[in-house]
Amino acid sequence: MQPSSALPTVAVIGGYGGTGRAIAGALLQHSELAVRIVGRDLGRAECCASELAAAHGARVEARRGDATDAAGLAEALREVSVVVMATTALRAPSALPQAAVAAGTDVVDIRPDGAALTEASAHGGAVAERGIRYLAQAGFSPGLPSLLVRLAASRHPGIDAIRLGIVLGMAGATNPEQVSSFLELLPEMRCRVYDGAWREGSYSRDVETFDFPLGIGVRRCYPYLIEELEALPEELGVKKLGIYGAGTSWFTDMLVTPLAVGLHKLRPGLLRRPLSRMYLWGARHTGARASGAALLMDARRAGAPLLSAAVWSADAYGVTAAPVVAAVRQLLAPSSRLPAGLSAMGRVLDPEATLDDLRSQGISVTVEGAEP
Numbered sequence: 001m002q003p004s005s006a007l008p009t010v011a012v013i014g015g016y017g018g019t020g021r022a023i024a025g026a027l028l029q030h031s032e033l034a035v036r037i038v039g040r041d042l043g044r045a046e047c048c049a050s051e052l053a054a055a056h057g058a059r060v061e062a063r064r065g066d067a068t069d070a071a072g073l074a075e076a077l078r079e080v081s082v083v084v085m086a087t088t089a090l091r092a093p094s095a096l097p098q099a100a101v102a103a104g105t106d107v108v109d110i111r112p113d114g115a116a117l118t119e120a121s122a123h124g125g126a127v128a129e130r131g132i133r134y135l136a137q138a139g140f141s142p143g144l145p146s147l148l149v150r151l152a153a154s155r156h157p158g159i160d161a162i163r164l165g166i167v168l169g170m171a172g173a174t175n176p177e178q179v180s181s182f183l184e185l186l187p188e189m190r191c192r193v194y195d196g197a198w199r200e201g202s203y204s205r206d207v208e209t210f211d212f213p214l215g216i217g218v219r220r221c222y223p224y225l226i227e228e229l230e231a232l233p234e235e236l237g238v239k240k241l242g243i244y245g246a247g248t249s250w251f252t253d254m255l256v257t258p259l260a261v262g263l264h265k266l267r268p269g270l271l272r273r274p275l276s277r278m279y280l281w282g283a284r285h286t287g288a289r290a291s292g293a294a295l296l297m298d299a300r301r302a303g304a305p306l307l308s309a310a311v312w313s314a315d316a317y318g319v320t321a322a323p324v325v326a327a328v329r330q331l332l333a334p335s336s337r338l339p340a341g342l343s344a345m346g347r348v349l350d351p352e353a354t355l356d357d358l359r360s361q362g363i364s365v366t367v368e369g370a371e372p
């Protein structure tokens with residue numbers, strides 16, 4: 001089970017979790033890289049490595065490593081080219097930046113919460129000085145929304161209004177824990193739309209509808225803001241920008257989600273487990289009962305549609321893993337121009353090359369519109 005030392009190694013922290021395992025599997029399936037599964041439970045890491053080795057060949061090994069222990073993590077990252085952070089250590093500060101600096105390893109961090117960005121910013125100087133490319137906000141969402149906005153702006157520089165719609169289908173989720181970390185993030189999502197400036201959005205007036213694939217159809221979607229988008233309107237000269245999200249069921253969107261947000265105000269985490277079970281029940285028994293995730297983008301100039309794009313898969317883990325594989329490939333490419341220091345993934349990856357990479361991994365991607 002030892003990876004060949006001639007191959008660059010990618011470590012996946014949280015590599016036996018749902019998303020981490022999908023990332024490790026996708027790296028083995030779609031690259032020649034070696035993979036190191038890192039987690040707090042060495043037995044589980046070894047078991048996962050054995051299963052992946054049986055499926056993909058002996059390019060995978062396991063190490064113990066706790067994301068909150070800088071010295072131990074740096075040891076687990078020795079001789080690693082890129083580390084992918086796929087843990088649920090939400091809010092508890094991780095030691096990832098310090099360990100990456102100590103080990104001299106590039107980083108792809110898929111944690112969506114602002115705390116992950118804050119901890120990386122605190123070490124931004126040391127990261128840049130060491131020449132480390134530190135891609136935060138990586139994955140599907142965050143990850144692809146800013147990439148699609150950059151795609152639109154690069155194809156049609158005069159675009160002035162961009163909408164993004166995202167849907168998450170959890171009908172196939174087997175474990176309420178998969179929903180739990182999502183519900184934990186919901187109450188902290190800021191409701192914002194850009195209209196010349198970012199302003200407080202309204203869950204009644206700023207609702208947008210999107211027609212999603214995966215058998216989901218038309219859904220009413222609600223505004224929120226992710227950090228990777230914040231600076232883009234001014235940088236690109238876009239006058240209107242918004243990202244709008246929904247689940248696949250009226251039960252989850254109209255009942256469980258508002259309840260989770262309301263209870264969080266009384267006490268963070270209150271009734272999260274029963275709410276996670278309710279969310280899963282709703283996803284399985286009401287609405288479209290779909291699994292997977294889809295991201296849509298449409299861009300206009302002076303009201304006229306110019307470009308639309310869609311990225312989707314019935315495999316929600318797979319659609320998160322694919323952009324991570326693309327990011328790792330762009331980091332390790334001999335011609336890579338990704339800058340040293342902290343960046344949001346979608347702000348620096350090559351949009352066209354990334355979408356081609358997603359297609360090559362079996363993710364559905366369409367881009368339609370006027371010729372640039």
Ligand SMILES: NC(=O)c1ccc[n+]([C@@H]2O[C@H](COP(=O)([O-])OP(=O)(O)OC[C@H]3O[C@@H](n4cnc5c(N)ncnc54)[C@H](OP(=O)(O)O)[C@@H]3O)[C@@H](O)[C@H]2O)c1
Nearest residue numbers: 014016017018019040066067086087088138139140141142
């Ligand atoms: N950007 C995106 O598109 C996107 C999409 C989906 C998910 N995510 C994010 O991906 C992360 C993983 O989600 P998931 O659904 O895969 O969760 P999961 O199935 O619960 O897996 C989490 C993994 O993290 C490990 N872990 C937790 N604390 C750790 C620590 N201190 N040190 C080392 N390992 C630790 C867990 O193992 P042990 O507890 O045994 O250590 C487990 O293997 C979350 O942050 C989630 O929000 C991002």
